[in-house]
Amino acid sequence: MPEHPLPRTYVHIGLQKTGTSYLQSVFWKSRDALASQGLAMLPGSKRATFRVMLDVREREAGGLAALDTRLASLLAAAGQPGAPTRYLLTEESLAPATGEQVRRLVEHLAGTEVHVVLTVRDLARQVPSVWQQKVTARRRYTYEQYLDVVVGRRRRSRDFWASQDVPAVLERWTAAVPPERVHVVTVPPSGTDPAVLLSRFCQVLEVDPAALDTRVPRRNVSLGLVQTELLRRVNVELGGRLRKRQAYRAAGKMYLGKRILSAQGGTPALMPRRLDGWARGVTDEHLAALRSGGYDVVGTLDDLVPVPASYTDDAQTVTDADVAAAAAKAMATMLVQPRRERRRRKRRPRRPAPPPSLWRRALRRLR
Incomplete structure (x- = not known):
């Protein structure tokens, strides 16, 4: 066979x-x-x-x-x-x-x-x-x-x-x-x-x-050159804080990078023509x-x-003013976002409350 x-x-x-x-x-x-x-x-x-x-x-x-x-x-x-x-x-x-x-x-x-x-x-x-x-x-x-x-x-x-x-x-x-x-x-x-x-x-x-x-x-939204440089400077400022990989991933990559900075758009870095x-x-x-x-x-x-199209002749210089403007936009978004999320949660239909557990029913009877 x-x-x-x-x-x-x-x-x-x-x-x-x-x-x-x-x-x-x-x-x-x-x-x-x-x-x-x-x-x-x-x-x-x-x-x-x-x-x-x-x-x-x-x-x-x-x-x-x-x-x-x-x-x-x-x-x-x-x-x-x-x-x-x-x-x-x-x-x-x-x-x-x-x-x-x-x-x-x-x-x-x-x-x-x-x-x-x-x-x-x-x-x-x-x-x-x-x-x-x-x-x-x-x-x-x-x-x-x-x-x-x-x-x-x-x-x-x-x-x-x-x-x-x-x-x-x-x-x-x-x-x-x-x-x-x-x-x-x-x-x-x-x-x-x-x-x-x-x-x-x-x-x-x-x-x-x-x-x-x-x-x-x-899943992988690109950051502009200015926004990436802003995140890089945040990394420098962090120093020894948020050393654990998962802690930085949640706060730095997923929240600040993906949710806040990626929303700004911006022109991504390109390969220099040279x-x-x-x-x-x-x-x-x-x-x-x-x-x-x-x-x-x-x-x-x-x-x-x-x-x-993968190359550029530009110097791709990021100024302090560029970074400051991107940081101000990011901070404004971070101030407004929690309020928007609260409103979104309020609009969601509430799930029915689960039935009381056995010990809670017993406690009510004792009371």
Whole structure:
């Protein structure tokens, strides 16, 4: 009798800032539609997926040993009648995993045929976008300082290149997964309907994108250059306060950054035109590796060539007056917002009060 093919596990490793938040929002919201097509999300929630990434990269106690409890039970039925034929594990911070960490993750996915999915965007859009992401994660370097360390590959840029050096990322992952099982999905140019990226990704997963629920909020709203510089200065002023990651994420990134400053709009940082030659040189290296690596490329590699609209000849100088104006707008919004939220809560229909608990009924009788 012919052997049944192994179920597949697609491990989407990023890169960061390549439409991952949008894709993940659609997939998590469409779990039933995916299941009807034979694909299950692995593990069972976005939070658990983040924990898997921390385990894989050994960033918390337990490390890879903790993966057994997160993945083993979920994959125990893999290959059995009625079980999913495909699994998707998507976490954009997996790309920097070391070769040894990759090997051990693949071992934990034994019993399935592991495929790697890499989403890639052109470098001229990546650099300013990653700088903004770093500032919303409490970093304090200016845009010019960040450009200097990235272009010069200085020590402080190691985390950037660990996540964004496409040939190096692929070299680490293909040490454990053959190139023919590596799928490179290119991100289309700015302004393209996000459905194009979703369609390309679904082509890899062999699912119908038309069946998915794409009514998801914009998760990663960009900040303007002035607004990002304001947040950076707040980070400097914080000093040693709000050291815990979750505390800063709630107050700095999600509240001040996403809710307050993003509402101001503003022109985002762009790549300086003077760095066009550098960006194209690095891009040529990446394209050569992608063309010769034997990978499954979905989309077109032309999408990775920076376009003129990604650059600017302006100095992109942010003055103290610019920052002061943005700060005044932010403070005014912060004063008004609680009042608006109270009004919104008052307009919501009140839920019926729950029935009194047993001990409260007994207390009333005693009284």
